[in-house]
Amino acid sequence: MQFEVWAPQAGRVTLHCGGVTSALVRDPLRAGWWTGEAEADDGTRYGFAVDDGPVLPDPRSGRQPDGPDGPSAVVDHDRHAWRTQWAGRGLTDAVLYELHVGTYTREGTLDAAAERLGHLAELGVTHVELMPLCPFPGRHGWGYEGVSLWAVHEPYGGPEALKRFVDRAHALGLGVVLDVVHNHLGPSGNHLPAFGPYFTETHHTPWGAAVNLDAPGSDEVRAFLIGSALSWLRDYRIDGLRLDAVHALRDTRAMHFLEELSSAVDALAADVGRPLFLIAESDLGDPRVITPRAEHGLGLHAQWNDDFHHALHTALTGESQGYYEDFARAPLTALAKTLAGGFFHDGTYSTFRGRRHGRPLDRTRVSAHRLLGYAQTHDQVGNRALGDRLSASLSPGLLACAATLVLTAPFTPMLFMGEEWAAGTPWQFFTDHTDPELADAVRRGRRREFAAHGWAEEDVPDPQDPATRDRSCLDWSERQREPHARVLAWYRELIALRRDQPDLADPDLEDVKVAHDEDARWLAYRRGDVRVAVNFGKEPARVPLGITSTRVLAAWEPVPPPDGDGVLSLPGESCVVLTQE
Template identity: 40%
Template structure:
């Protein structure tokens, strides 16, 4: 960026600590090293306090003391070994050992994403636990894992969206070194790493930012209180705090892509939106290092401005999650039309999402009582990420039910196929590939009793009109967390192993068939029979065509394929090898199944 000091503690070529903390209102500042030495900091420009010293070394604990008040951890700490209330620990990221010099981040077109939560993915609940399962992911055909947030949060049980140290890697997962080792191991397996980051709020416990400076503004209200200060007085340094965090993940941790949580909750009316400024800085980093990085957003405003390139006056984000495909698919499969599903009618809107990405793209939304969205006709397929389930839509059900608990075995296979044949980037949620039956529940491990009770009440209120039957599991209970762990021991059992085999076949087919692998939204056609609940999806390249016939009804339906080509079945989800009932009679497609046809006359 510029010559301002980097927030936190960094080590120079003389192995001295370069210390900087932003505290514009402080009259004096000091750093406390190992609870003993107190070293005064010097006031610098733009509200920073700085010091270069050899008295703070990697492994040392430290805190900042402002105006002789209670010492506090560093807001840009790289390590919190004693949790969110403890001292920070200095780390030299140059000490990480890398073996990935030959690694090249794949283009987004080649991403097949696997979202996972570190604490529940393995019995260990650590980065090392993920590393031990990379062979499974490689054999499945995954090309990128997406790790739910790892910024330090209270205790050891949390989804990660309560993080309060944006730069520090969760100590119970393995800390900064553990994350670096995981990334290196993934690259050795040919797997990219996406890290989920939260730039729209900080968690409530251990949030000391207000003690340092105006990180928040009262100009806007968010679900978490005052908004982060991206456009009010002193916002330059708040913006810089997050921009430097993005660059750190890419530069120091070799992360391949970031998934930015709920960017619609970022309040910024600056002439240059914070996302655009992030993109410009990432572009500059890539030009400097020669490494490719992607910026992916979670976003529900259906506005292509966010993913349009900067050259078209957009914010330049590379891709976005698209919940509307998920909602339309789930309602088509039989999901109750309540909560955020109430605005979706099923198969016609699923076809619209295949064609247009956004369902609501400038049309009236009954749920919102207004016209909503804009068309994304010029945005390629690799800018949209689709899924049949993810952490939000599983975990934000009161009982955390996965698809395996809500839909038949055959419908689960159909939904998997519907995602894999789309002209978009597919994403799986951990365990989906074998129809995991354990739920993914909402869990926390706060240490403040009043906060714990507030979380409990909040969860109960959330389900007042959505999944309202029964009682929500206690988010604070250890059992809630343990119940959410994957059951790796069931993979070889009947049903689970056939589902896993089907997922492997679908992913392999997507990679092998050019008409599926090429994410061209223009070469696509859908034909819907709403009465029969069937959808025919056609995709093609210059050398190949495919037809995907999806039957979401409970009855066999006739097959009506284009007659100008000779068609061969590439995959039928009803086959007995996938634990299905077997193909229907000639000219028919089984209920709740998908048949993928490829042409043979090229």
């Protein structure tokens, strides 16, 4: 078997494979690469030593059976026998469901999560979006400190478990999306600097030196990241990737890394004959992220829309701290703007940033399905001091309002695990760092962050305490109890309605007409013949629909028909979806 590694500054590189040590030789055709052969098959342990350094795992390791600091293991992807013939599933008409493997079940494994996929198929979602799976130190964590970008966290089950999960999802008609992190690695267990210039001091990010996308040596670093992305899509039959914090990818080259990546993914999609897609997490407010490359954009297929989340969150909760400040001044006005225009910050002044931010979407050219809309995500829940979900403070009626807006808006909807039954469990920030100094620094940093906002240190959960993770695991027995069962039935009804009503699948933002009353706390919008009305207030609201002949498609509380003037009387903290007769 042939082994290879990129180590451009090395004087010598040795391969340690299956108990045998051998020297690699420079590749005469590829500068900086070293190659050699050794006896090995699936599961054989190996590693590389650069000059006089220790034996380290392969930067392109497909498996780390003993964790990020242990030897790599050979993975033969051709050995897996796929059971499901899968034609793929794109983002059109999609409903996504964000899932963290380590807390979706108490067991915290891919196999245990696969056993619960039937619930999602019954719910009506189309894609499961998995939070990052790359290896990280310890057993439990969010996954955003992963290393070995080609491997699967061993406590989750490793490579074979991910393939079984994907196979099971596809058998149920569910696509699979994987969250990947290209903007930083580690810090613990990150051995890439020993091999080459994977990072650069040219730019800095919140995690330190930036991943090297534009400095000397960046050609190979970009190829490393793109190769990892294509491996998930090809070798594991993943349908799409969610790219974490693309605004932290510092790149000054004429062809941006994201453009190069989207081109490679589109080429692979053509090669394998099934749709593949990229979803960005971006706070840039820049339509070019989701504009096709042929129109001088970066060519990503969709992005998370935090503007919609922030407007909806402030309308539901009245919170105004941090980035909610800009939305909280007139939350229903902000919500109406995002429903019809996609972005709230489209060149407007952002108090949180102290400057203007964003630019307008061209509603005549940008399909609304390229924006993901949501009421909760891992970030928006887990980055709160107590990891409290909306269900911790809102009535079932307001939770129903949130679900209605997410699932009838023009955007591609996304749910966060447990949201569909108003889970009573929190989802908190937890880690399992094996380095005591790093563990203590994370603990102190977390508490210091929230102390600045008035929290007592003892009230902020310790990320390293195993109980913090345990509290965050879903309680599946809640689904059979009230009010959880009623909320779950409402989500099922809305998802089925979105599937059955063509007007709700229309991605044309220009066809969305919104009205609202900031003081009376109601908002209504029209999508074709479908009308949606939401009352955030406790008192009944009179909502002028402008039509008198309607048919109720779904209602949280019973509503009478509109009166002779086309005015609907909507109960407090309630919502309704109607169609014109």
